[in-house]
Amino acid sequence: MPDFILNELEIAPREVVLQAARDFAAALAETPQFTTFEDTAEHLHRDEAARRALDAYQSKQQSLQAVLMLNAASDANRAELQRLHAAVVSQPSVAAYAQAQADLMIVCRSMADMLSQAVGLNFAAVCGSGCC
Amino acid sequence: MNTPLEPTLTSHLSLATEALIENLLAAEPIVLYHRAQIRFQADAPARALIDRLSAAQADVRQMQSRREVAQADIDQLRALQGEAQANRVIVDYMQTQQAAIGFLREINREISELLGVDFASLAKRPGCC
Numbered sequence: 001m002p003d004f005i006l007n008e009l010e011i012a013p014r015e016v017v018l019q020a021a022r023d024f025a026a027a028l029a030e031t032p033q034f035t036t037f038e039d040t041a042e043h044l045h046r047d048e049a050a051r052r053a054l055d056a057y058q059s060k061q062q063s064l065q066a067v068l069m070l071n072a073a074s075d076a077n078r079a080e081l082q083r084l085h086a087a088v089v090s091q092p093s094v095a096a097y098a099q100a101q102a103d104l105m106i107v108c109r110s111m112a113d114m115l116s117q118a119v120g121l122n123f124a125a126v127c128g129s130g131c132c
Numbered sequence: 133m134n135t136p137l138e139p140t141l142t143s144h145l146s147l148a149t150e151a152l153i154e155n156l157l158a159a160e161p162i163v164l165y166h167r168a169q170i171r172f173q174a175d176a177p178a179r180a181l182i183d184r185l186s187a188a189q190a191d192v193r194q195m196q197s198r199r200e201v202a203q204a205d206i207d208q209l210r211a212l213q214g215e216a217q218a219n220r221v222i223v224d225y226m227q228t229q230q231a232a233i234g235f236l237r238e239i240n241r242e243i244s245e246l247l248g249v250d251f252a253s254l255a256k257r258p259g260c261c
Contacts, residue, residue: 012158020148020155021239025246027148034247105254111149112255118153119162119236120169126233127240127252 028111033104040100043093050091057084156239165232172225181219185212
């Protein structure tokens, strides 16, 4: 199978490629978007009021999960869930975290798009653990 | 609000991204995938077979949703699948693509471990499915 023989000179050793990935991660970690994301995550973690609001919302959401999936929640339950959600997003540390995450996602998408375009595979889609 | 990147960091991140791309393009799984892709693109019968298989799969899915699928349709689909599985160019293309995806996942793990968050999840666009 001569067409399968690789020229070793043109192949980058695995460890070299992995080191390039680590260098890329280090450069991304130095961006203001990433450091702000980390700072806001830490701030949110320490903000007891925000965490209580978040816990209350998540707890209510979990308790209503089945009826919400069936679209069978009562108006009262929906109103309570909306009230708890509003209480979460009105927390300054939550809003700051959400904004920092959104800003970081823009940078990550831009970088992943460059990788995808070069390789010819959608980096985020094939590596993500989500629904795809 | 999108905070603009500082010039020095932009340059640093740009250089690191370019270096990663250069290394990825020279990584064995990606090289093999690209070679297999070129062979597949140059092989008109293989591409026609994949087109016929995709069309047959779509037809059967539609018929299944209407509960109208017949044994002959299933047989035709299986015959096309068998033909594709016996085609070396197609099999190479699929296998090298899976290997390339596995390698990209390894790269993502390496990046994510250092960042402490999953890079691919942050890069995923909403509604990608």
